Every structure is written in structure tokens, then in C-alpha cells.
Amino acid sequence: MRTRAKNSDDAWRVTDGMLARRRAVRWLLLPAAQVIVAPAGAAALVAASRLTPIASARIWPAEEYTRVIFESREPLEHQMAELHGPERLVLDLARAAESPALAALPAKVEPSDPWIGAIRIGPRSDGFLRVVIDLKGDVRPQVFSLPPIAEYGYRLVVDLYPAVPVDPLMAFLAREERRQARADASPAKPPTAQSPAAQSPAAQPRSRARPITIAIDPGHGGEDPGAIGRRGTCEKNVVLAIARKLKPVLETDPHVRVMLTRNADYFVPLATRVAKARRVRADLFVSIHADAFRNTSARGSSVFALSEHGATSAAARWLATNENSADLIGGVNLGDRDPLLARTLLDLSQTAQIADSLKVGHDVLESLAVHNALHTGTVEQAGFAVLKAPDIPSILVETAFISNPYEEAKLRDPRQQQRYAASIADGIRDYFSTRPPLARA
Numbered sequence: 001m002r003t004r005a006k007n008s009d010d011a012w013r014v015t016d017g018m019l020a021r022r023r024a025v026r027w028l029l030l031p032a033a034q035v036i037v038a039p040a041g042a043a044a045l046v047a048a049s050r051l052t053p054i055a056s057a058r059i060w061p062a063e064e065y066t067r068v069i070f071e072s073r074e075p076l077e078h079q080m081a082e083l084h085g086p087e088r089l090v091l092d093l094a095r096a097a098e099s100p101a102l103a104a105l106p107a108k109v110e111p112s113d114p115w116i117g118a119i120r121i122g123p124r125s126d127g128f129l130r131v132v133i134d135l136k137g138d139v140r141p142q143v144f145s146l147p148p149i150a151e152y153g154y155r156l157v158v159d160l161y162p163a164v165p166v167d168p169l170m171a172f173l174a175r176e177e178r179r180q181a182r183a184d185a186s187p188a189k190p191p192t193a194q195s196p197a198a199q200s201p202a203a204q205p206r207s208r209a210r211p212i213t214i215a216i217d218p219g220h221g222g223e224d225p226g227a228i229g230r231r232g233t234c235e236k237n238v239v240l241a242i243a244r245k246l247k248p249v250l251e252t253d254p255h256v257r258v259m260l261t262r263n264a265d266y267f268v269p270l271a272t273r274v275a276k277a278r279r280v281r282a283d284l285f286v287s288i289h290a291d292a293f294r295n296t297s298a299r300g301s302s303v304f305a306l307s308e309h310g311a312t313s314a315a316a317r318w319l320a321t322n323e324n325s326a327d328l329i330g331g332v333n334l335g336d337r338d339p340l341l342a343r344t345l346l347d348l349s350q351t352a353q354i355a356d357s358l359k360v361g362h363d364v365l366e367s368l369a370v371h372n373a374l375h376t377g378t379v380e381q382a383g384f385a386v387l388k389a390p391d392i393p394s395i396l397v398e399t400a401f402i403s404n405p406y407e408e409a410k411l412r413d414p415r416q417q418q419r420y421a422a423s424i425a426d427g428i429r430d431y432f433s434t435r436p437p438l439a440r441a
Helices: 016-022 168-185 235-250 270-279 314-324 326-330 339-344 351-371 405-412 414-434
Strands: 012-014 052-060 066-072 077-083 088-094 116-123 129-135 139-146 154-162 212-218 256-260 284-291 302-306 380-382 394-401
Touching: 066 116, 077 139, 088 139, 088 154, 129 154, 168 256, 168 270, 212 235, 212 270, 235 256, 235 284, 235 394, 235 414, 270 284, 284 414, 302 314, 302 351, 314 326, 314 380, 351 394, 351 414, 394 405, 394 414, 405 414
Parallel strands: 012 077, 212 256, 212 284, 284 394, 302 380
Antiparallel strands: 052 066, 066 154, 077 088, 088 129, 116 129, 139 154, 302 394
């Protein structure tokens, strides 16, 4: 008897007991160092015309979870089983053809991958193609399918989450402890020159009773490249580089601590980004992006806040629609929606949050004008899903137009990335210098 898997369309989850009873017939366990070799015979062959080749196979490793992607021109039917002693995941693909892309997958496993030790691939005797993922520990797998979108065909997604999920707050505090330990161990350094905005008295933070926590959100990631410039520059890469440069600039103030919603090339759903910021009780949420438009002459920096009543311009509405489609491109398992994450995006009254967001957005926009032209001279508003934390001032910064060849070159330049980071930091300092966060209970 077989039971349907909760989180997988057209997938069968097989228990260890069922597996033991049937392994002589269908489910053959793989020894640790080899794969199954299909015996010769017409009964084991599937007509070549009916096979679906794997066009691409990818791995996105990260501390939070590792994602494995199988892409094809037709939907992939599959069976999945979790095996123990040692821990491994068995994925059987029906009517799937071997391909160079699939054969190259085992070599893509990085030694630093937190969850995958190795991948083995081989045909089964009944026409299935078997993929065995050797695991480094106990995981909570999710397997789901995605329909074609953008440049992607059909995708079969295998997400490997740790059995004990990573808590954003505990991970954040652990990083803070390591940062403080490094600071205590390093010799004192002479003061370094700061930007004019950072040196001005108005930019110096007032005495605070508690630290300020800032969530920096590099947009896109993993399967979702964001906008792509004419030279092939991916938005996800340049905004991560800017975010990584922004973090230490802000943390030169000992009262400021920064959390990145992602610190590597992997996809984070929009609701999860907001939930992470709320979990660490952030005082500010800054999502960093690089704009794109069909007209390559469009240029300049922009800052956006949330709108409850519609976009302030057609361009703002178009941009929000594009950014809100990130979950569709990056790939979200809608069958496993966490109710806590869903509640994060409730349509609550956010009047106070939006008012504060407009203030910090104005300060950041003014600072960006020092190092870059502005696309518009005011903070625009639209219904960005990533800005919907009801209790955190939130802005989205479009640093420059990656679709403009001149600005694409600036976005690729580490020195220019540092200037964007410095501008955003100056605006954030200006905001908190006149509006220190309230004490918490």
C-alpha cells in the first residue's frame, strides 16, 4: 500500500517498513559506493521517444537549506523515499532520460554544503531513473513541481531543510557574539576618515538606551536572478555585493547591528524575508535592488515605500508587479505555507509604518543624490510585498538601472558599490539621528 506525500504533487512517500517488504521486487537499496545497473532486456527499456531528458540540474547550497533543481521540457513524474542508517533521500524519476547535464550534477556538490554529502545517479530495472542524495544529517525534505515561467521550463524542486529549522534570531545573536569576540581580540585601530554626512553633527546618533537592529535585504537570489544587464550582469549578484559592503559601514557605529536576509546566492521567499526581520525585532528594513526598464536610457536611483492606496506612478506599479513575482520565479512550495509567514503579510493598517518609511526613504534618497543621479526626486509608493511588515519602517532602494549600460558598469564596479553602500548608510544615520528608536519592554 502506498500513501501520498503531503508536499509533492504526484509523488509517493514510502516508509522504511514498506521499503523493506518490497525491495526484492521494486525498491532496491543502493550500497554506499555504487548505483544500480539495469539488467539487459526489452522489459527494462522505455522507448526513446517517450523519455524526457533532463535539460539542466542545479544545486543551491546554503546554511538555511539546500535546493536541488531538475529542469525539463515536460513535467517529471517522481517517487521519493527517505532512508535512514545512513541518512539519504531516494528520488526516482519516471520516463526521464539521462543527459550530460544530469551526469554533471554529482560534481556540483560542494564539500562545504551543509546538508548534501554526495549524489549518485543510475537507471533502475523498471525504467525509472534513480537519484540518491547522501545526507550529512537529519533533514526535512520538500519535493514539489513548478510550471514553466520566464526562461525556465518545468522544474522539479528538492528542498532539504534541517530537521531543526534555523532560528533567525539565534543565528543573528550567534553572529553578533562572534563579531564582538573578533572586535575584542583585534588591536585598536586609528580612526578612519568618514564621509561628510557621517562627520556632520546632525548625523551623529543621539545617546541610545539600546542597540539599533537593521535588516538589509539583498533582492532575488538562487533561481531568481532578478534583472539582467546587457553584459550579463545579474541583479542578484550586485545587490548582494552592495549589501555586504553596507553591513560593515553601518556597524562602525557600536550601537548598530545588521542582519542580512541572505548572505549567499540562494532564494528566500518574500514572506520569509519579512518574517526574518520581525524575528530579530528589526528597527528598519532596507531591501536593495537594481532597476530595469525596456528603455535603456532610463537611469538614476530611486527609493520606494509601501502604499495602501495604489501606486504613485505607472512605473512604480510596474516595478512592484515585477518584484512581487519573485516567488514565482524563485520557486515557492505553496503546499507548505507556514501560517506564521502568511500572517506576516496580512492587510493590516500600516499608517504609522508608512509615515516612518517615507521619512527614512527621504533621507536615503537625499544621500544617494550625492553619488548618483536620481530617477525621481521623491520617494515613490507601491504595493511591494516585501515592505509589508506592519511594525517595521521599510524601504526598497533601486540603486541604479542595470538595463542602462553606463549604470550597469557602475553596478559591476566594487568602488561604485562601496559608494552606493556609503550613501545608503549616510541616509540611515540621518534618519536615526533625529528619530532614535523607542525603548522596548
